Amino acid sequence: xxxxxxxxxxxxxxxxxxxxxxxxxxxxxxxxxxxxxxxxxxxxxxxxxxxxxxxxxxxxxxxxxxxxxxxxxxxxxxxxxxxxxxxxxxxxxxxxxxxxxxxxxxxxxxxxxxxxxxxxxxxxxxxxxxxxxxxxxxxx
Numbered sequence: 001x002x003x004x005x006x007x008x009x010x011x012x013x014x015x016x017x018x019x020x021x022x023x024x025x026x027x028x029x030x031x032x033x034x035x036x037x038x039x040x041x042x043x044x045x046x047x048x049x050x051x052x053x054x055x056x057x058x059x060x061x062x063x064x065x066x067x068x069x070x071x072x073x074x075x076x077x078x079x080x081x082x083x084x085x086x087x088x089x090x091x092x093x094x095x096x097x098x099x100x101x102x103x104x105x106x107x108x109x110x111x112x113x114x115x116x117x118x119x120x121x122x123x124x125x126x127x128x129x130x131x132x133x134x135x136x137x138x139x140x
Contacts (some may be wrong), residue, residue: 010061030101
């Protein structure tokens with residue numbers, strides 16, 4: 001039951017933060033773009049503070065839940081470090097090719113009925129389904 005509550009609470013907070021970011025700053029809550037703007041290679045960004053706070057909240061959120069509940073909403077890690085590193089690299093390549101990530105396209109773009117975001121989200125989901133099938137049924 002805790003997993004359902006964590007998921008529901010997380011979904012509500014993601015929705016609220018996306019709406020607040022759009023309403024207050026006119027920005028889309030695309031995490032890949034927010035993180036990319038914080039990297040040293042990027043051009044200086046004048047709104048670096050809210051971006052750092054946004055990313056900090058993503059990192060600290062699960063830690064706060066763990067501190068107060070004694071359980072982690074993340075679940076156990078079932079992959080090795082090399083597999084996780086490869087997965088992270090592939091996600092980075094995918095967000096570059098798709099000009100955005102699941103938060104930007106899936107949460108914000110689809111809410112605005114963006115055809116490009118709907119197509120990108122369908123591609124994310126199809127790729128995830130195929131990947132899980134391959135990893136769980138063909139490789140394992």
